[in-house]
Amino acid sequence: MKYYVSYNNSNPVSNFESLFNDLWSDWGVSSSKIPPVDIYETEKAYVIEAELAGYKQDEVQVNVDKHVLRISSDKQTLKDADGKKNLVRERYFKKFERSFSLPEDIDESSIEGEFSDGVLTITLPKKEEVLPKTIEVKIK
Secondary structure, eight states: OEEEEEOOOOOHHHHHHHHHHHHHSSTTSOOOOSOOEEEEEOSSEEEEEEEOTTOOGGGOEEEEETTEEEEEEOOOOOOOOTTOOOSOOOOOOOOEEEEEEOOTTBOGGGOEEEEETTEEEEEEEBOOOOOOOOOOOOOO
8 A cells, every 4th residue: 555645735935934944943842743654454454543633533534536545634723812822832733634545455435434532543445356257168
């Protein structure tokens, strides 16, 4: 199973700014806000587990289109509220999208997901193996 990560940056300047922000801020703290995933295979399915601590089920979208599974969220960290000044902010959220190219042996109509304790588990069942059919040809 192959996958790629895409960012939804609508502002081209933000890439330039993020270069300097990544270099000089958050030393010792991971700057990646793309949820980490584990992918494994069983005899009957592939399973993707995405760590989504701090997200609610309705803040995460999962869809399949043209053999590509997408996990995304538009959740954004809120700015400081009136009268509230953050002294330390290590928990923040930004838009993300993760995409996974699905193998041909996936039964896309039977994909299931479960969201529990900050972990999204997506089960991608494999298609029943179609055995080759033998046809007897009579020669005259």
